[in-house]
Amino acid sequence: MQLGKRKLQILHAVINDYISTGEPVGSRTIAKKYDMGISPATIRNEMSDLEEMGYLQQPHTSAGRIPSDKAYRFYVDKLMKTRKPTAEEAERIERIYQQKTAEIEKIIEQVANILSDITSYTSVVLGPRLNKVLIRRIELIPIDGQYALLLVVTSAGIIKDTLIRIPDNIDAGYLERMSNMLTKYYRNKTFAEVNIKQAADIQMEMKKRKEFISSVLDAFANNIASKNQSDIYLGGTANIFNFPEYQNIIKAREFLNLIENRDILYKLLNQYETEEDIMIVIGTENIYNEMQDCSVVIGTYSIGDKVLGTMGLIGPTRMEYSKAVSIMRYVGESVSRYLTLLFKE
Amino acid sequence: MQLGKRKLQILHAVINDYISTGEPVGSRTIAKKYDMGISPATIRNEMSDLEEMGYLQQPHTSAGRIPSDKAYRFYVDKLMKTRKPTAEEAERIERIYQQKTAEIEKIIEQVANILSDITSYTSVVLGPRLNKVLIRRIELIPIDGQYALLLVVTSAGIIKDTLIRIPDNIDAGYLERMSNMLTKYYRNKTFAEVNIKQAADIQMEMKKRKEFISSVLDAFANNIASKNQSDIYLGGTANIFNFPEYQNIIKAREFLNLIENRDILYKLLNQYETEEDIMIVIGTENIYNEMQDCSVVIGTYSIGDKVLGTMGLIGPTRMEYSKAVSIMRYVGESVSRYLTLLFKE
DNA sequence: TGTTAGCACTCTCCCTTCATGAGTGCTAAT
DNA sequence: ATTAGCACTCATGAAGGGAGAGTGCTAACA
Numbered sequence: 001m002q003l004g005k006r007k008l009q010i011l012h013a014v015i016n017d018y019i020s021t022g023e024p025v026g027s028r029t030i031a032k033k034y035d036m037g038i039s040p041a042t043i044r045n046e047m048s049d050l051e052e053m054g055y056l057q058q059p060h061t062s063a064g065r066i067p068s069d070k071a072y073r074f075y076v077d078k079l080m081k082t083r084k085p086t087a088e089e090a091e092r093i094e095r096i097y098q099q100k101t102a103e104i105e106k107i108i109e110q111v112a113n114i115l116s117d118i119t120s121y122t123s124v125v126l127g128p129r130l131n132k133v134l135i136r137r138i139e140l141i142p143i144d145g146q147y148a149l150l151l152v153v154t155s156a157g158i159i160k161d162t163l164i165r166i167p168d169n170i171d172a173g174y175l176e177r178m179s180n181m182l183t184k185y186y187r188n189k190t191f192a193e194v195n196i197k198q199a200a201d202i203q204m205e206m207k208k209r210k211e212f213i214s215s216v217l218d219a220f221a222n223n224i225a226s227k228n229q230s231d232i233y234l235g236g237t238a239n240i241f242n243f244p245e246y247q248n249i250i251k252a253r254e255f256l257n258l259i260e261n262r263d264i265l266y267k268l269l270n271q272y273e274t275e276e277d278i279m280i281v282i283g284t285e286n287i288y289n290e291m292q293d294c295s296v297v298i299g300t301y302s303i304g305d306k307v308l309g310t311m312g313l314i315g316p317t318r319m320e321y322s323k324a325v326s327i328m329r330y331v332g333e334s335v336s337r338y339l340t341l342l343f344k345e
Numbered sequence: 346m347q348l349g350k351r352k353l354q355i356l357h358a359v360i361n362d363y364i365s366t367g368e369p370v371g372s373r374t375i376a377k378k379y380d381m382g383i384s385p386a387t388i389r390n391e392m393s394d395l396e397e398m399g400y401l402q403q404p405h406t407s408a409g410r411i412p413s414d415k416a417y418r419f420y421v422d423k424l425m426k427t428r429k430p431t432a433e434e435a436e437r438i439e440r441i442y443q444q445k446t447a448e449i450e451k452i453i454e455q456v457a458n459i460l461s462d463i464t465s466y467t468s469v470v471l472g473p474r475l476n477k478v479l480i481r482r483i484e485l486i487p488i489d490g491q492y493a494l495l496l497v498v499t500s501a502g503i504i505k506d507t508l509i510r511i512p513d514n515i516d517a518g519y520l521e522r523m524s525n526m527l528t529k530y531y532r533n534k535t536f537a538e539v540n541i542k543q544a545a546d547i548q549m550e551m552k553k554r555k556e557f558i559s560s561v562l563d564a565f566a567n568n569i570a571s572k573n574q575s576d577i578y579l580g581g582t583a584n585i586f587n588f589p590e591y592q593n594i595i596k597a598r599e600f601l602n603l604i605e606n607r608d609i610l611y612k613l614l615n616q617y618e619t620e621e622d623i624m625i626v627i628g629t630e631n632i633y634n635e636m637q638d639c640s641v642v643i644g645t646y647s648i649g650d651k652v653l654g655t656m657g658l659i660g661p662t663r664m665e666y667s668k669a670v671s672i673m674r675y676v677g678e679s680v681s682r683y684l685t686l687l688f689k690e
Numbered sequence: 691t692g693t694t695a696g697c698a699c700t701c702t703c704c705c706t707t708c709a710t711g712a713g714t715g716c717t718a719a720t
Numbered sequence: 721a722t723t724a725g726c727a728c729t730c731a732t733g734a735a736g737g738g739a740g741a742g743t744g745c746t747a748a749c750a
Contacts, residue, residue, distance in 0.1 A: 026742050041694050044743070062701040062742050101567075103508055136489065143498050144481065151496075153488050159506055163448055222446075237582075238601040247594055249586065256583040256601075371713050386723050389714070407713050407730045694749075700742085707736080713729085720723075 001053055008079075009036055010046050011055055015067045015075050019318045022244045024064035069283040072295070072317060076280050082326040089118050093331055097338050104128055104158055104339065109233050111301075111311065111335055116236025118327050121315035124265050127231030128156050128308040130191040138182040140175040140216075142166075148175055150219050152191075156303055157343045162219040167212055178205070182216070194220045232262050243316050251293070258290045259314075269310040272298050278325055278332075283317040295319050299328040302336045304344050346398055353424075354381060355391050356400055360412045360420050364663045367589045369409035414628040417640070417662060421625050427671040434463055438676055442683055449473055449503055449684065454578050456646075456656065456680055461581025463672050466660035469610050472576030473501050473653040475536040483527040485520040485561075487511075493520055495564050497536075501648055502688045507564040512557055523550070527561075539565045577607050588661050596638070603635045604659075614655040617643045623670055623677075628662040640664050644673040647681040649689050 003011075013034045017025045027040040027047060047065055050056045055074065056065040067075070085093070096110040108125050115123035134155040141149045143163075148170075152160045166175075185199040195217060206213045240246045240255050258264065268288060272279040279298040286292050297313040311332065313324045348356075358379045362370045372385040372392060392410055395401045400419065401410040412420070430438070441455040453470050460468035479500040486494045488508075493515075497505045511520075530544040540562060551558045585591045585600050603609065613633060617624040624643040631637050642658040656677065658669045 024742090028742075039694050040742095041696095041744095042692085045693085048744080058743085060701060061744095062699085062740095064742065101508070139486070141484070141486075141496070147502070149496075149498070149504060151486070151494075153494070157492070157508060159494060159508065161504055161506060163446075163502060163504070238598065238605050241594065241598045241601070249592055249594055249597065252594065252597065253583065253586045256586070260583050369713090373713075384723050385713095386715095386725095387721085390722090393715080403714085405730060406715095407711095407728085409713065692750090694747100696746090696748100697744105698746105699744085702741085703739090705736100705738085707734100709734085710732085712731090715726105715728085717725090717727105718723100719725095720721105 001049060003053070006036070006038070007046050007050060009034070010043060011050055011067075011071060012075070012079050014047070014050075014056060014065055015071060015079070018066050019320055022316075022318060024059055024066050026064035029064065067318070069285065069317065072282045072321070073285070076282070076321050076325075080322050080325075082322050082329070085118075085327055085330045089327065090330065092118065093334055096335075104156055104343075105231075107335065107339070108309070111331060112233035112235035114235075115311065115313060115327065115331060116239055119313055119315075119320075119324050120236065120239050120242060121313045121319060121324060122237055122239050122259060123233075123235035124259075124269060124312040124314065125233045125235075126266065126269050126309045126311070127233065128158055129270075130154070130158070130160070132190070132306060132308055133158060134188050134190060135186045135194075136188075138186060139179045140164075140182075142172045142175050150216060152220075155343065156308060156339070162222070164212075164215050164219060167209070170209070170212060178216075181205075191220055232265060234259065240315075245316050245318075254290070255294070258294075261290075264288050264290065265312070268296065269298060269312050272310070278329055280321065280325070293317065295321070297321065297324040297328050299332040301332050301339065303339045308339070346394060348398070351381070351383070352391050352395060354379070355388060356395055356412075356416060357420070357424050359392070359395075359401060359410055360416060360424070363411050364665055367661075367663060369404055369411050371409035374409070412663070414630060414662065417627045417666070418630070421627070421666050421670075425667050425670075427667050427674070430463075430672055430675045434672065435675065437463065438679055441680075449501060449688075450576075452680065452684070453654070456676060457578035457580035459580075460656065460658060460672065460676060461584060464658055464660075464665075464669055465581065465584050465587060466658045466664060466669060467582055467584050467604060468578075468580040469604075469614060469657040469659065470578045470580075471611065471614050471654045471656070472578070473503055474615075475499070475503070475505070477535070477651060477653055478503060479533050479535060480531045480539075481533075483531060484524045485509075485527075487517045487520050495561060497565075500688065501653060501684070507567070509560050509564055512554070515554070515557060523561075526550075536565055577610060579604065585660075590661050590663075599635070600639070606635075609633050609635060610657070613641065614643060614657050617655070623674055625666065625670070638662065640666070642666065642669040642673050644677040646677050646684065648684045653684070 010030060013030045014025045017029065017033065027043040030043050031038070031040045047056060051058065051065065055068055055071040057068050058065055093114055096107060096114055099106065099110075101107065105127060108127055112123045112125040115125070135152055136155055137153040139151040141151060143149055146165060148164050148166045150162045150164050154160070181201055185202065186194055202213065237256065237259050241252060246252045246255060268286070268291070272281070277299070281296045281298065283295060284292045286294070286296070293316070294314050295317045297319075299311045300307045300309065301311065302308055311328065313328060315324065355375060358375045359370045362374065362378065372388040375388050376383070376385045392401060396403065396410065400413055400416040402413050403410055438459055441452065441459055444451065444455075446452065450472060453472055457468045457470040460470070480497055481500055482498040484496040486496060488494055491510060493509050493511045495507045495509050499505070526546055530547065531539055547558065582601065582604050586597060591597045591600060613631070613636070617626070622644070626641045626643065628640060629637045631639070631641065638661070639659050640662045642664075644656050645652045645654065646656065647653055656673065658673060660669065
């Protein structure tokens with residue numbers, strides 16, 4: 001069977017209506033709302049076909065139809081028109097930068113908030129991925145004899161600082177020499193490369209002060225590892241309650257458990273990072289069972305043409321994809337532009 | 346009317362039973378479970394008295410009784426026995442320190458998690474309050490010409506770094522002089538004092554490089570202000586769903602909105618910071634209407650004898666106070682001991 | 691041959707009714 | 721002072737029934 005023009009119109013109508021109401025859509029409703037000059041009976045026939053083709057479903061015999069995941073996929077690929085953000089939305093987004101911080105984490109936090117505020121979905125933003133970022137400088141700054149601060153300045157302006165305990169026999173001069181040595185070898189490398197490419201000088205040192213050097217290298221490793229858990233910014237976690245399909249406590253609870261499980265969020269968002277502009281994962285398309293009730297709109301932000309991190313909007317499968325996509329796209333472009341301005345060499 | 350020994354026994358029984366079941370407690374239940382050699386009828390009379398005295402309430406005529414906030418208050422002040430954590434709980438708590446980080450924030454994050462995990466309530470932990478902490482060193486470290494990193498090392502090992510944009514006409518030498526000047530004047534002062542006590546030299550500089558100096562001072566101010574929002578660590582936000590009184594979606598939603606509203610949490614926890622050891626705020630005792638359905642157990646953690654920050658456990662008013670208090674106390678002592686060891690001069 | 695009106699049928703939703711059971715308060719006996 | 725007995729209250733859950741929305745099918749129509 002073919003998806004003729006009329007079927008397409010009807011499918012579109014059902015999707016639109018269901019997205020905005022959350023109620024199964026009946027033939028009469030469509031006939032009334034979308035004046036396409038055919039009777040409910042005809043629409044019923046067409047809907048029956050659409051059901052057979054897998055685009056529509058009936059929750060029970062005497063209810064209207066709801067779109068299937070396949071229908072949403074078709075919708076976002078073929079039917080949906082994205083819109084520009086309204087002037088007001090755009091203005092709110094641009095206002096993020098007013099605080100004039102040069103700290104990328106602060107900006108990311110704002111991004112998570114604005115995404116969820118404007119869309120009323122739940123937002124997840126991953127902090128900049130350290131393996132994408134180049135090391136600029138490494139400094140070991142002595143503090144009160146017992147500690148040193150390991151400071152790593154990166155190309156994205158991200159500064160990772162880690163307090164390291166230092167042995168007694170190490171003085172400020174030594175720390176400075178080490179700083180220079182580390183900077184020399186690891187400048188313009190990524191964090192991931194730090195453990196692998198160990199320069200000869202450092203291996204020499206390693207022999208002499210094993211404990212100290214290895215705690216420095218550990219600190220690098222920890223910075224990468226710990227990102228998985230802690231650098232996830234969430235916005236609007238309670239927004240899910242706005243949707244009637246989450247009025248039931250069990251679903252709401254499942255959703256919140258999901259959101260608390262940062263591991264899944266992290267994996268999900270990372271997975272799609274390399275692909276196109278905006279990605280949409282609809283319901284059962286998601287490889288994580290826990291999320292097959294939801295849809296996720298995924299975007300990225302960059303410095304120059306280097307993708308730094310990933311953002312997601314999580315909502316019910318009947319989410320307003322056009323809104324979510326357009327806001328996500330705008331925010332992504334806007335943040336990238338701003339970060340590039342700030343940090344591009 | 347007096348709270349005689351028998352009334353007391355009965356009150357205790359009702360509270361215990363209600364805390365563990367969440368169901369209104371009837372006279373027969375008490376007669377059966379707590380063998381005190383009197384009949385249900387007698388218990389009914391006593392309960393009726395206790396109701397008149399404001400300790401018990403009836404949800405409706407033909408239901409059992411539930412304790413009032415006044416009863417819980419009496420219970421936590423007079424009846425409750427706190428217990429030591431079990432060996433297993435203690436071990437889990439001590440395991441926090443295994444990661445051997447010297448970063449206080451990382452530890453705090455773990456504290457929030459362990460509190461909620463063990464108690465199954467929602468935990469809130471405030472990061473170290475900067476106004477309690479003394480400045481040790483201030484450094485302005487030049488980065489790539491355009492930026493400087495303002496680094497403040499404090500007595501609690503907390504390092505606040507803020508990236509500051511610097512004007513073209515400022516060089517590394519100048520930054521070093523400024524670092525020394527700032528350190529000289531603000532060493533052993535708190536963040537709050539930075540804006541007030543402006544030393545003469547700095548005011549001189551202020552005239553020459555107004556923009557730069559004020560952005561440095563702004564950074565101090567921001568560090569204090571931004572704490573309110575961002576340095577709150579939450580654990581187990583979805584735990585509230587475990588309690589039957591939060592099975593209804595409206596209450597659950599209210600609770601989550603509350604938790605998302607970090608401002609209230611911050612104010613609440615700060616308010617009690619100066620008072621004794623462990624504080625308990627029961628239901629309507631709370632000055633924030635939004636929280637009058639909950640109880641909060643509040644504790645602190647310190648370095649030496651300086652209170653650094655506050656922790657809270659939020660649960661239903663029928664929470665297991667004895668468990669919450671003993672875990673809170675143990676965690677507070679344990680964390681304080683560890684931090685003191687790490688950072689005490 | 692595609693479209694439509696008509697109609698019987700299905701199923702959810704909501705309202706009412708009713709029985710059950712837990713628990714009370716009161717009274718009178720111990 | 722305590723208790724057994726009993727009538728009464730109220731929440732809860734099951735059962736029944738009507739309303740309404742929506743369908744699928746059939747037969748008539750253009």
